[in-house]
Amino acid sequence: MDHRYAALYPSRPAEIELIRDMARGALTAKQKKQLTKELNQPEIDNKDAFIMRPAADWLTPGATCSSPDKLFGDFWYRGELCILFADTNVGKSILAVQIGNALAGGEAIEQLGAELPPEPVLYFDFELSAAQFESRYTSNSNGRYAFNSNFYRVVLNPDAVGAGRFKNYAEYMTNALENIIITSKARTIILDNITCMEAAPRLPRVP
Structure with missing residues (x-):
């Protein structure tokens, strides 16, 4: 099977998707949404150059890939x-x-x-x-x-x-x-x- 153009695999580690993103080109909107979910990160509008949150929010479980x-x-x-x-x-x-x-x-x-x-x-x-x-x-x-x-x-x-x-x-x-x-x-x-x-x-x- 040729995986170069395959959809996002639920069983594939999220970090591998990041490598695929860099090596193969941008993921589709659907794939990015699923990758964000796998990484336990809140969705970010890709039109924005910056991510701004109150500092306290960065300490909340789930705000980042904690621990x-x-x-x-x-x-x-x-x-x-x-x-x-x-x-x-x-x-x-x-x-x-x-x-x-x-x-x-x-x-x-x-x-x-x-x-x-x-x-x-x-x-x-x-x-x-x-x-x-x-x-x-x-x-x-x-x-x-x-x-x-x-x-x-x-x-x-x-x-x-x-x-x-x-x-x-x-x-x-x-x-x-x-x-x-x-x-x-x-x-x-x-x-x-x-x-x-x-x-x-x-x-x-x-x-």
């Missing part, structure tokens, strides 16, 4: 785009995998995590090969690391042929991301790393 879930302490909340950056080889990917696996199992990371219900988490790995990933999470003393079953590692398919149906590689990747998010019903997505999506990669064939 969002903490995904990683005060660094990452539900519905937010979080960018993790640092020098190379300091452990960004290891931390990202640790966060994703903890959220998948509903396990709190000490001092920074939160006890949330287990949920599917997609970890898009554009950095390591399958052999490198296995080597990183396997040891002679402890064997293979036991990842939570809700934690999914996602990689590019070198044999995929669907890119030709789109104007460019970026549009193809946006559509592919949208489809896998809808299919998995995941609300937490980790891209490692996002710069790898700028242009069509030249990938070696993996046996």
